[in-house]
Amino acid sequence: MTDLKLIEECRSGNLENFRKLIETTSPFAFSVAFRMLGEEDQAKDVVQETMITVWQKLKKINSAKAYKTWIYRIVINKCYDQLRKRKINPEFSVNENTWKLISDKISVEPSTEMENSETSMIIRILTNRLSPKQKAVFVLSDLEQLSQDEISEITGISKSGIKANLHYARKSISVMVEKYL
Amino acid sequence: MEKSDEKLDRVINLLRNTKPLLGSTVDIEREVINEISKKHQNRLVISDIIDFLFGWAYIGWVRRSLITASVLLVVFFVWQQGIIIKQINYLSSQPVIVESEARSYLTDFSGNKMMLFKLFGNKLPAQNVTISKKQMDTLLESVNDLQTKYKDLIDLIEEDPELKKYIENKLTELNRTKIKL
Numbered sequence: 001m002t003d004l005k006l007i008e009e010c011r012s013g014n015l016e017n018f019r020k021l022i023e024t025t026s027p028f029a030f031s032v033a034f035r036m037l038g039e040e041d042q043a044k045d046v047v048q049e050t051m052i053t054v055w056q057k058l059k060k061i062n063s064a065k066a067y068k069t070w071i072y073r074i075v076i077n078k079c080y081d082q083l084r085k086r087k088i089n090p091e092f093s094v095n096e097n098t099w100k101l102i103s104d105k106i107s108v109e110p111s112t113e114m115e116n117s118e119t120s121m122i123i124r125i126l127t128n129r130l131s132p133k134q135k136a137v138f139v140l141s142d143l144e145q146l147s148q149d150e151i152s153e154i155t156g157i158s159k160s161g162i163k164a165n166l167h168y169a170r171k172s173i174s175v176m177v178e179k180y181l
Numbered sequence: 182m183e184k185s186d187e188k189l190d191r192v193i194n195l196l197r198n199t200k201p202l203l204g205s206t207v208d209i210e211r212e213v214i215n216e217i218s219k220k221h222q223n224r225l226v227i228s229d230i231i232d233f234l235f236g237w238a239y240i241g242w243v244r245r246s247l248i249t250a251s252v253l254l255v256v257f258f259v260w261q262q263g264i265i266i267k268q269i270n271y272l273s274s275q276p277v278i279v280e281s282e283a284r285s286y287l288t289d290f291s292g293n294k295m296m297l298f299k300l301f302g303n304k305l306p307a308q309n310v311t312i313s314k315k316q317m318d319t320l321l322e323s324v325n326d327l328q329t330k331y332k333d334l335i336d337l338i339e340e341d342p343e344l345k346k347y348i349e350n351k352l353t354e355l356n357r358t359k360i361k362l
Contacts, residue, residue, distance in 0.1 A: 034201035081241040
């Protein structure tokens, strides 16, 4: 993903090289943030804040692998902050169009591409009832396909906690899918 | 049941295979570089201190809680110090009576005791005594009473010339010429 040489060059305070680091890091940070928050603008804000934090704390990193885990951790924590700011909407209503969209998409080729707006709708509707931790575990495990060790290192949750959160997240989404599809 | 698991898997596959697209990173780069330059120009000592002390706390609410708790502790400490100084100033301004003067008066009547102290090298400790308002009132009452009785006694003696003469003769005999009637 990102080589150690680029990180070393950025540590010396070289803003030009830091631009390259932003270029390589932003896409995957955006992917995680978007899947957590379900909103493009908020996800971009999280990516910006993440890169500012990276610039301030870059001296702590001494390997490319540690850098990736560290980025995930910062993104997830900033997403937690955003999710806490959101007001809880008890009257969240099911969007019929979204379910029709999901049904159409899964009935065709699985490699069908979707627009960000379509993905956003699906994520928000499926993960509405999940807590921030459950969301994080679901996104990192099922969507980002990280191992339990990596998820544990990123979130600080124990392996048994990860299993429990993942089980509940899948169950909650499954109930929604069974009800509306 | 199997069918719902299948549907869930297909939904998760749909989300997994649809990577959220960031598009151009130019906007994010520009915003991040601007923010970094601004922070560099407007470095406030307080922000640096906060980052130095609490920079390890990535989660926003944890950092804010720690800062608030620290500020409250400092304010409480300063307030306590103010109270202590106020008390010290009040106590310093209270009148103090040195008991050593009363002690030396008493030794005139117990000359033998004083001799003993001198022989054996003991020294009379100088003591500071604080007397209460009640004690002061009692003392003043006693003095007033004594003065009244002395005046009454003098008046009695003045009324009787024979008595006056007798007392004067006696005083002369005993060589107490300081007392004049």
